[in-house]
Amino acid sequence: MYLIGNIAIYLGVVISLYGIIANIIGMKRKSSKWLESGRGAVLSLAFISSIASFMLLYILGTSQFQYKYVASYTNESLPMVYKLTAFWAGNAGSLLLWAFLLALYAAMVVFSKEKKNPMMPYVSSILMVNILFFFTVMALNANPFEMTDRIPADGKGLNPMLQNPGMILHPVTLYMGYVGLAVPFAFGIAALILKKMDSEWIKLTRRWTLLAWLFLTLGNVIGGWWAYLELGWGGYWAWDPVENASFLPWLTVSAFLHSVMIQERKNMLKTWNVSLIILSYILTLFGTFLVRSGILTSVHAFGDSNLGTYFLVFMAFMMLFSLYIVMTRYGLIKKDSSPIEAYFSKESSFLLNNLILVAAAFAVFWGTMYPLISETFTGTKVNVGAPYFNKVMAPILLALIVLMGICPLIAWQKAVFEKFMKNTLWPLAMGVVTAIILFAAGIDGIYAVVGLSATSFMLGTHLLEFARGISARRKATKENVLKAAFKLTMKNQRRYGGYIVHIGIALIAVGVIASHSYSTEVLKTVVAGNSITIGEYSLKFNELTEHTKNGNGIVVADIDVTYKGKDIGKIKPEKIFYETWPEPSTEVAIKTNWSQDLYVVLSSWETKDKVTFMVKVNPFVSWIWAGGIIMVIGTAFALAGGRPTSFRFQKNKGTAQTGR
Amino acid sequence: MKKKIILTTLLLLIVIPGLTTAFTYNSKEFKHIISQLDMQGHADHELSTCSVKKIYYDEVVEMLNGGKTEGQIIQSYVDEYGQAALRTPGGGTSGWIAWGMPAAGFGIGSVIVGVWLRKLTRKKAEMQLETKSGWDSEIEKEIAAKIFDEERRKLF
Numbered sequence: 001m002y003l004i005g006n007i008a009i010y011l012g013v014v015i016s017l018y019g020i021i022a023n024i025i026g027m028k029r030k031s032s033k034w035l036e037s038g039r040g041a042v043l044s045l046a047f048i049s050s051i052a053s054f055m056l057l058y059i060l061g062t063s064q065f066q067y068k069y070v071a072s073y074t075n076e077s078l079p080m081v082y083k084l085t086a087f088w089a090g091n092a093g094s095l096l097l098w099a100f101l102l103a104l105y106a107a108m109v110v111f112s113k114e115k116k117n118p119m120m121p122y123v124s125s126i127l128m129v130n131i132l133f134f135f136t137v138m139a140l141n142a143n144p145f146e147m148t149d150r151i152p153a154d155g156k157g158l159n160p161m162l163q164n165p166g167m168i169l170h171p172v173t174l175y176m177g178y179v180g181l182a183v184p185f186a187f188g189i190a191a192l193i194l195k196k197m198d199s200e201w202i203k204l205t206r207r208w209t210l211l212a213w214l215f216l217t218l219g220n221v222i223g224g225w226w227a228y229l230e231l232g233w234g235g236y237w238a239w240d241p242v243e244n245a246s247f248l249p250w251l252t253v254s255a256f257l258h259s260v261m262i263q264e265r266k267n268m269l270k271t272w273n274v275s276l277i278i279l280s281y282i283l284t285l286f287g288t289f290l291v292r293s294g295i296l297t298s299v300h301a302f303g304d305s306n307l308g309t310y311f312l313v314f315m316a317f318m319m320l321f322s323l324y325i326v327m328t329r330y331g332l333i334k335k336d337s338s339p340i341e342a343y344f345s346k347e348s349s350f351l352l353n354n355l356i357l358v359a360a361a362f363a364v365f366w367g368t369m370y371p372l373i374s375e376t377f378t379g380t381k382v383n384v385g386a387p388y389f390n391k392v393m394a395p396i397l398l399a400l401i402v403l404m405g406i407c408p409l410i411a412w413q414k415a416v417f418e419k420f421m422k423n424t425l426w427p428l429a430m431g432v433v434t435a436i437i438l439f440a441a442g443i444d445g446i447y448a449v450v451g452l453s454a455t456s457f458m459l460g461t462h463l464l465e466f467a468r469g470i471s472a473r474r475k476a477t478k479e480n481v482l483k484a485a486f487k488l489t490m491k492n493q494r495r496y497g498g499y500i501v502h503i504g505i506a507l508i509a510v511g512v513i514a515s516h517s518y519s520t521e522v523l524k525t526v527v528a529g530n531s532i533t534i535g536e537y538s539l540k541f542n543e544l545t546e547h548t549k550n551g552n553g554i555v556v557a558d559i560d561v562t563y564k565g566k567d568i569g570k571i572k573p574e575k576i577f578y579e580t581w582p583e584p585s586t587e588v589a590i591k592t593n594w595s596q597d598l599y600v601v602l603s604s605w606e607t608k609d610k611v612t613f614m615v616k617v618n619p620f621v622s623w624i625w626a627g628g629i630i631m632v633i634g635t636a637f638a639l640a641g642g643r644p645t646s647f648r649f650q651k652n653k654g655t656a657q658t659g660r
Numbered sequence: 661m662k663k664k665i666i667l668t669t670l671l672l673l674i675v676i677p678g679l680t681t682a683f684t685y686n687s688k689e690f691k692h693i694i695s696q697l698d699m700q701g702h703a704d705h706e707l708s709t710c711s712v713k714k715i716y717y718d719e720v721v722e723m724l725n726g727g728k729t730e731g732q733i734i735q736s737y738v739d740e741y742g743q744a745a746l747r748t749p750g751g752g753t754s755g756w757i758a759w760g761m762p763a764a765g766f767g768i769g770s771v772i773v774g775v776w777l778r779k780l781t782r783k784k785a786e787m788q789l790e791t792k793s794g795w796d797s798e799i800e801k802e803i804a805a806k807i808f809d810e811e812r813r814k815l816f
Binding site: 233359367385388603 | 698707
């Protein structure tokens with residue numbers, strides 16, 4: 001087992017090196033034999049990384065503590081599912097997962113129907129450079145198959161915070177998002193190397209980019225949900241450096257997904273688009289660097305890691321390489337771009353959207369790095385925590401929501417202001433009515449009311465867009481509403497998929513604004529039989545009991561809950577004392593309805609009958625999770641259908657305007 | 661005199677409870693202060709499992725009950741730990757840079773986008789001088805509208 005695992009790691013280094021060389025020779029000599037051999041190398045890498053991954057899963061599942069990695073992250077009593085998810089709990093395993101996914105993606109790309117595309121040898125070489133890096137780091141510094149000096153009787157176990165269903169999905173989805181961005185990056189660079197200045201690379205990578213964005217969205221939402229359930233502080237997003245690191249590429253890819261539409265239609269923003277995808281890819285490396293370098297304090301960081309230098313060097317290399325390629329092709333990219341017809345057009349609004357998204361990314365980056373920057377330049381560490389990000393990001397995200405409400409109503413090329421105003425009337429009325437209702441209901445907090453009204457306006461725009469499309473279709477085809485709605489959406493999955501994503505964002509915005517502005521909290525010590533009242537909830541503490549499960553001691557509080565005087569059942573917050581972990585873990589108890597969450601944490605106890613609880617009422621948090629699901633559905637919808645615009649554009653207009 | 665005694669007693673009964681109300685973890689003032697403190701990086705930790713956070717909570721409650729104001733409490737931590745005691749950048753050059761940079765970034769970005777947009781639309785205006793646009797007559801416009809409508813129906 002040891003031998004197979006190690007051979008797989010070292011073979012990974014050798015084969016990726018060989019693949020790169022084979023591709024270079026093949027491209028130089030124009031030899032299909034060498035290029036075919038390079039393709040074979042990619043397939044071998046996928047095979048080898050699969051073997052290494054299955055090996056690691058096997059030794060984790062069978063608790064082979066002679067391996068350092070197994071002994072460090074698992075123990076005998078750990079449930080099987082968490083033994084297996086320990087695959088990505090540590091540095092070495094997560095690097096192997098990265099290499100495995102990258103090799104798999106590379107094989108899918110290289111053996112796709114575009115395998116004869118002249119860009120492919122370059123694409124596969126760039127992807128193999130990435131694979132080479134990960135296998136090299138594993139071989140030199142983080143080998144998951146390293147043996148212990150003495151075989152321990154039992155392992156150290158997995159951090160209790162990682163023993164949650166979130167651990168199954170959150171890291172994997174984020175990695176799939178990170179790794180997925182390597183594909184459009186490789187295509188973008190390949191197109192530049194080949195001086196192919198058209199939109200072909202965008203057309204070929206549209207689904208890859210969307211898929212990566214889908215996984216990043218999913219990863220971030222699941223991460224928030226996990227934090228909400230597991231960390232016990234009542235929030236879902238702490239603006240932790242590593243959370244920010246996964247949010248950064250999400251923001252830049254969001255900008256990219258919008259700006260590519262302009263390139264597809266107008267053949268402009270070519271430099272900008274390629275820069276955005278390079279930036280997004282570099283930011284994924286930056287995120288990985290942050291987790292592994294230990295330069296910033298984070299709950300997500302891997303302990304005792306010295307891999308930061310490797311990632312810094314690789315990041316710098318990729319950045320300089322990309323910069324060189326872009327600079328040497330800059331003159332060519334600038335040629336053949338079309339002008340914008342008018343200031344008031346969808347093109348301009350997309351530029352504004354890009355500005356806001358990139359400004360948001362810059363603000364997050366700046367806040368994340370500021371403690372380090374201030375310490376380096378002034379010698380004084382200045383903390384930048386959640387209150388800073390909330391204040392800085394609130395106006396930026398508000399502007400984005402308003403723009404999301406305006407943008408779908410503006411026509412391409414040249415919008416007519418009167419028509420725009422006419423279209424805006426209903427969504428605007430919806431926003432104003434929301435504000436009036438909120439004020440009339442006695443809801444205070446002007447910023448929250450403005451935010452909720454803007455969100456209502458944005459939602460109104462999208463509902464109106466659906467309603468108008470359905471109505472136009474019914475007029476022409478006399479179909480019933482449902483059929484018209486279905487066919488309309490199927491006819492243009494890309495556009496309406498995007499709208500569904502926006503509706504998901506509206507729900508998330510409602511959840512975020514409401515839970516930030518109207519959350520209430522009580523920290524109270526009660527004796528058995530007494531109650532805590534918070535909002536319209538009343539919680540009667542009955543008793544504290546203790547039992548053992550899987551060798552861990554569990555303390556449970558039994559509480560009866562009434563809502564508006566009605567009995568709604570029991571709630572049982574827990575504290576788990578792990579055999580293998582010094583700190584106890586909190587199991588939050590949550591009762592959810594459509595408008596609020598009752599969030600109870602068993603904080604501490606003096607005796608069995610005198611217990612302290614932290615109780616929160618978080619309004620509309622469930623809307624965040626619902627919004628996340630809707631976003632995923634919308635993205636999947638856009639992903640499943642939708643021919644790139646460039647295709648239609650070129651078919652109609654010929655090749656003269658596309659700059660070929 | 662009797663009246664005075666009764667009035668004073670009533671006044672004391674009203675005022676004293678207000679003066680002696682002890683601050684707790686649930687007090688608004690306490691929550692406001694605690695939300696500003698970084699607590700040596702433990703601010704987002706769960707209270708029951710974080711001893712550092714617990715010490716801060718108890719200290720702040722004690723200071724509040726000792727009669728200290730919010731400003732004095734915050735200042736006492738800044739004196740002890742410097743700006744690192746706070747969760748958000750305070751005053752001074754460093755604080756201004758932290759707060760101002762995102763705004764500056766947005767401002768610079770806006771200028772770049774503005775100039776870019778102007779350049780691109782001007783390019784279009786120059787091109788338009790060479791090409792004729794618009795309808796020759798109302799009839800032509802009507803015919804085109806009918807064709808568009810017909811095409812739209814076909815598409816559906």
